[in-house]
Amino acid sequence: MSGFRVIEFQLLKECNARCIYCAYAGDVPGMNFFPLDLIKKTLSEELPGWVWFEGGEVTMSEESKTHLLKAIEIASALGVKSRINTNAQKLTPEWSKRLVKAGLEFACVSFDTLDPGKFCLLRGFDPSSGQVKLNELIYNSKGLINTGITVDLETTLTRYNIDELISLYEFAESCAAGETQVMMGVQCLVAIYDELFELYPGFDSMYNAISQLIEHAKKGRIPVRICCSPLVPCHYPDLYKHHKNVIWVGCSCGVDYVHIHGNGDALLCGFWDHAEPIGNLYEKSLADIWESSMLKKDGNTIAPENCTQCPYWEGTPRCHNLCFSVSHRITGKFTTHSYSLVRRKVRVS
DSSP states (O other): OOOOSEEEEEOOSOOSOOOTTOTTTTOOOOOOOOOHHHHHHHHHHHOOSEEEEESSOTTSSHHHHHHHHHHHHHHHHTTOEEEEEEOOTTOOHHHHHHHHHHTEEEEEEEOOOSOHHHHHHHHTOOGGGHHHHHHHHHHHHHHHHTTTSEEEEEEEEOTTTGGGHHHHHHHHHHHOOTTOEEEEEEEEOOOSSGGGGGGOOOHHHHHHHHHHHHHHHHTSSSOEEEESOSSOTTTOGGGGOOBTTEEEEOOOBTTTEEEEOTTSEEESSTTSOTTOOSEETTTSOHHHHHHHOHHHHHHHHOOOGGGGGOTTOOOTTTOGGGOHHHHHHHHSSSOSOHHHHHHHHSOOO
16 A cells, blocks of 8 residues: 555546636546446555545536445445535535435535626536526535535635635535534646636735635634645745634645546646656556656655745645646746746736
């Protein structure tokens, strides 16, 4: 065993949305499910703490939900905890109950906006369907929350919804009652292709919005969970002051987390350049891929020279200023801070 905290599987590539920020936007060939026997083999060999299942969209059809259910049952039988990443458009309360009964423990639901027009823009839906589809998302999200598992209503932060962070936090907070476990998530963009930089908010507006959100959460009832932030501690130390309601997710891509793409490719993270896998699960075991990858080894050992003197240094696996995906895709190396690379490319106005 290689000591994985998380193994993430792309169960299928097909999706019922065309989100403008999607890492797989150009890669939706059809309804081909990742084999359950390969999932069972990999989980049996590695026994990670968690397995994450995503798509495409894992809940888009009765067929995909049945496949997901079987995958969760496999993980549960092995004592591995399951999480799903979903847009929840077709995840009815009845199906939520079935998935939880099978062993689902955590759900990350894409919840970017409360505005029907922006919802259609961000999701790629027909503008005339905005209110209906947004109502479906709200109804299905509440049904999932009512099962009692932990639910992260997660906002992918763009220049289109940056003004809604407080409203989205208050909505998530309103869904939490009794024994329900709800949090608001903020997923910052990881630019695996250059067009994503056009979606970034300016750094000043991002700092102001997240600062306000953090102060609001400190007085609230639920936590906010912030992932992949380019507002790194060495440049924005005030954001990182400890509080029980503020969770900054440190990056462990290539350390104890791996993403398995729908074609079997193992990637250092879900946002890693798809053209540079570290191996393929159809050809080798995950342990063989993991232990032999020089790309992974370099990512975990190489850092800019001044980093080790930084007062916020936690090592290469944890610092977002060394984002594997951004730094390596743009420069071909791991020696350049991702903060400077992103800031240089983001359109300010």
